[in-house]
Amino acid sequence: MSQVLxxxxxxxxxxxxxxxxxKAGHKVKLASTxxxxxxxADAQTxxxxxxxxxxxxxxxxxxxxxxxxxxxxxxxxxxxHTGVPYIELKDSWxxxxxxxxxxxxxxxxxxxxxxxxxxxxxxxxxx
Amino acid sequence: MDKLDDADYTASSYLLMVNLAEQLKLPFMQIQxxxxxLSRVKVKDLSSIENSASYALQLIDNxxxxxxxxxxxxxxxQEPVSVAAVLYDSGQxxxxxxxxxxxxxxxxxxxxxxxxxxHRQGLESAIVSLGSSLIEAISAxxxxxxxxxxxxxxxxxxxxxxxxxxxxxxxxxxxxxxxxLIGRARQPLVNLTYSAGAGIFVADxxxxxxxLSLKASRHHRLYxxxxxxxxxxxxxxx
Numbered sequence: 335m336s337q338v339l340x341x342x343x344x345x346x347x348x349x350x351x352x353x354x355x356x357k358a359g360h361k362v363k364l365a366s367t368x369x370x371x372x373x374x375a376d377a378q379t380x381x382x383x384x385x386x387x388x389x390x391x392x393x394x395x396x397x398x399x400x401x402x403x404x405x406x407x408x409x410x411x412x413x414x415h416t417g418v419p420y421i422e423l424k425d426s427w428x429x430x431x432x433x434x435x436x437x438x439x440x441x442x443x444x445x446x447x448x449x450x451x452x453x454x455x456x457x458x459x460x461x
Numbered sequence: 462m463d464k465l466d467d468a469d470y471t472a473s474s475y476l477l478m479v480n481l482a483e484q485l486k487l488p489f490m491q492i493q494x495x496x497x498x499l500s501r502v503k504v505k506d507l508s509s510i511e512n513s514a515s516y517a518l519q520l521i522d523n524x525x526x527x528x529x530x531x532x533x534x535x536x537x538x539q540e541p542v543s544v545a546a547v548l549y550d551s552g553q554x555x556x557x558x559x560x561x562x563x564x565x566x567x568x569x570x571x572x573x574x575x576x577x578x579x580h581r582q583g584l585e586s587a588i589v590s591l592g593s594s595l596i597e598a599i600s601a602x603x604x605x606x607x608x609x610x611x612x613x614x615x616x617x618x619x620x621x622x623x624x625x626x627x628x629x630x631x632x633x634x635x636x637x638x639x640x641x642l643i644g645r646a647r648q649p650l651v652n653l654t655y656s657a658g659a660g661i662f663v664a665d666x667x668x669x670x671x672x673l674s675l676k677a678s679r680h681h682r683l684y685x686x687x688x689x690x691x692x693x694x695x696x697x698x699x
Contacts, residue, residue: 346562347487350495354497366601388648390601393651
């Protein structure tokens with residue numbers, strides 16, 4: 335059973351993802367903002383982070399800059415699960431993967447819950 | 462000059478449509494994921510799906526109303542309207558969405574105000590659009606309790622009907638910046654909401670068609686957005 339930190343600002347979506355990931359055997363903590371996520375990670379280091387980039391105030395990318403600035407969180411795998419299509423992230427992908435340690439990207443409308451669960455599973459195995 | 466006005470209008474309609482399309486992805490994603498979850502977990506309560514679908518339909522309806530009013534394809538028949546009644550009815554329409562997002566909806570319509578001249582359906586659609594956007598926005602804050610208030614009060618320009626929350630980000634500056642970025646940025650109101658905030662721009666468009674304007678407003682200690690309308694003592698029903 336792995337500890338997942340799900341950073342998702344939309345309540346109905348967050349509840350749905352949480353239920354699906356729990357059913358797949360993960361422990362899931364929810365955060366809706368960048369600061370909330372840092373606080374949750376501080377209380378217990380997650381094994382995987384699932385991150386929406388569109389947050390209120392500080393964006394998901396700003397969260398990643400702060401999160402990666404702590405040495406103890408350098409190796410935590412991050413899956414970007416977002417409503418932002420890849421074409422709009424293409425230019426930033428090198429920064430996200432090489433500099434900010436993003437392991438994978440999934441586009442919400444195209445990603446079934448099964449696929450999301452598989453992506454999380456692969457990241458917990460790869461650790 | 463007319464051509465220029467037409468071009469401005471077309472550009473703003475296009476940008477509003479882009480913003481709306483972006484916003485609509487959210488309830489459809491909710492439906493998509495909730496349906497998938499329900500297919501594997503036996504759940505009798507399908508209200509989440511129903512609420513997401515209603516939210517999407519309401520947004521489309523309100524957008525279309527604004528579009529038709531702006532293009533004068535619907536008669537803009539103004540009538541004496543009780544703001545308290547409009548807020549009450551809007552609250553009823555927003556209650557399921559508020560529940561879905563864990564937001565407590567309050568109605569503050571105390572005080573006796575004369576009716577205002579407005580297009581009733583337009584005013585109600587604007588309030589519902591604003592309310593749905595703010596429900597979504599405030600539920601993403603790091604708080605243990607979320608409350609949204611539909612309220613009316615008198616100001617020196619007339620009677621205000623608005624939607625209020627304990628969120629100091631709801632300012633005139635935020636609205637100004639949002640209007641500049643609508644349809645061009647994914648999050649034109651990034652300090653307020655994670656979504657496209659389309660409800661706010663739909664309300665803006667409806668109020669604009671009624672020759673009213675959406676303004677940042679305060680109600681007691683709360684921050685919000687609302688419309689100011691002129692009351693008429695001659696229309697007082699008592």
